[in-house]
Amino acid sequence: MKEIIYSNKAPKPIGPYSQAVKVGDSLYVSGQLPVDQEGKMPSTVKEQTEQSLNNVKAILEEAGYLMSDVVMSLVYITDMSKFPELNEVYSKYFPPDEKPPARITVEVKGLPKGALVEIGVIAQKA
Numbered sequence: 746m747k748e749i750i751y752s753n754k755a756p757k758p759i760g761p762y763s764q765a766v767k768v769g770d771s772l773y774v775s776g777q778l779p780v781d782q783e784g785k786m787p788s789t790v791k792e793q794t795e796q797s798l799n800n801v802k803a804i805l806e807e808a809g810y811l812m813s814d815v816v817m818s819l820v821y822i823t824d825m826s827k828f829p830e831l832n833e834v835y836s837k838y839f840p841p842d843e844k845p846p847a848r849i850t851v852e853v854k855g856l857p858k859g860a861l862v863e864i865g866v867i868a869q870k871a
Contacts (some may be wrong), residue, residue, distance in 0.1 A: 754803035756780045757818050759857060765804045771806050775823065777863035778858055790827040790861050794834040797864040802838070805868055812838055815846040816867040821863040825852040830860060 750765035779793035839845035
């Protein structure tokens with residue numbers, strides 16, 4: 746049975762999808778744009794990575810999960826030359842010495858709302 750998860754601490758979906766869906770012990774968090782609850786988006790890759798991850802964290806917490814429960818992350822970036830900046834922020838949320846999740850990072854031509862970064866995750870309770 747699937748359960749829809751919604752957090753008031755993350756932006757509302759901009760289309761026909763849920764912030765997250767829980768199935769059994771797994772949680773699937775939709776890609777989070779770097780937008781705050783007021784619809785504002787920071788300008789740099791570092792700031793956008795942080796906002797996207799804060800949105801992910803808020804949704805995880807709403808469902809009773811921690812960042813350490815994340816087993817896979819899906820990262821989209823519009824400029825791979827900014828990858829080191831993304832990694833700098835990402836490593837604060839998923840420290841390399843604390844068993845970080847598997848990850849896919851893909852450079853894309855564009856993202857909704859002109860974002861530079863979008864991050865989704867899959868979490869699993871042990």
